[in-house]
Amino acid sequence: GENVEQHPSTLSVQEGDSAVIKCTYSDSASNYFPWYKQELGKRPQLIIDIRSNVGEKKDQRIAVTLNKTAKHFSLHITETQPEDSAVYFCAASIAGNQFYFGTGTSLTVIP
Amino acid sequence: DTAVSQTPKYLVTQMGNDKSIKCEQNLGHDTMYWYKQDSKKFLKIMFSYNNKELIINETVPNRFSPKSPDKAHLNLHINSLELGDSAVYFCASSQGLAGVSEQYFGPGTRLTVT
Numbered sequence: 001g002e003n004v005e006q007h008p009s010t011l012s013v014q015e016g017d018s019a020v021i022k023c024t025y026s027d028s029a030s031n032y033f034p035w036y037k038q039e040l041g042k043r044p045q046l047i048i049d050i051r052s053n054v055g056e057k058k059d060q061r062i063a064v065t066l067n068k069t070a071k072h073f074s075l076h077i078t079e080t081q082p083e084d085s086a087v088y089f090c091a092a093s094i095a096g097n098q099f100y101f102g103t104g105t106s107l108t109v110i111p
Numbered sequence: 112d113t114a115v116s117q118t119p120k121y122l123v124t125q126m127g128n129d130k131s132i133k134c135e136q137n138l139g140h141d142t143m144y145w146y147k148q149d150s151k152k153f154l155k156i157m158f159s160y161n162n163k164e165l166i167i168n169e170t171v172p173n174r175f176s177p178k179s180p181d182k183a184h185l186n187l188h189i190n191s192l193e194l195g196d197s198a199v200y201f202c203a204s205s206q207g208l209a210g211v212s213e214q215y216f217g218p219g220t221r222l223t224v225t
Contacts, residue, residue, distance in 0.1 A: 034213065034214065038152075042218075043201060043219055044216050045216070046213050046214070091214075098159060098166070099144070099156060099203075099205075099214055100156065101154040101155075101156070104153065104154070106152075
């Protein structure tokens with residue numbers, strides 16, 4: 001089955017700085033890569049996603065890049081704010097009905 | 112309107128008991144899932160159903176039995192509860208085989224086994 005690795009497990013940045021979270025996957029059949037944000041006590045919520053036919057996608061302060069050859073994808077958050085503090089999960093999906101999650105990154109933005 | 116709902120939100124029970132968690136989605140999605148999130152926050156897929164049929168059954172004790180009466184519902188029944196079953200259980204849905212799409216999560220059920 002698919003194996004998704006995520007790094008780092010914890011990340012602290014100063015407000016206004018950038019944060020980068022990296023994930024690798026093992027199954028070349030994976031074709032959809034969502035990122036989820038989970039605040040304390042809440043459900044995971046999709047913040048951005050990318051499909052395998054695209055190399056980069058941006059939505060305001062959030063961007064995701066995908067390197068299919070190397071089987072890795074990354075989340076970039078610019079101009080971080082305290083409300084960005086949460087646990088972030090990457091995932092890889094095969095055919096949209098199997099989702100495998102990374103182990104999560106706890107991001108703390110220090111005011 | 113709630114897209115994916117779960118009941119109950121909290122469940123406290125003793126070892127050895129049997130309990131069920133219900134999940135419903137009103138998005139018209141074909142695929143539903145159960146995930147377990149332990150104290151370390153790791154999200155592990157347990158089951159995946161597409162149009163009431165089991166697609167994925169990861170390494171989960173057979174004390175856990177999912178049931179999908181229709182494609183809008185996926186319930187999770189747990190027999191002979193153990194301390195290690197304490198976790199947050201999330202239901203989710205996606206469009207699944209009809210096309211790659213976003214996965215929506217329910218609010219979670221926090222199960223505590225004492």
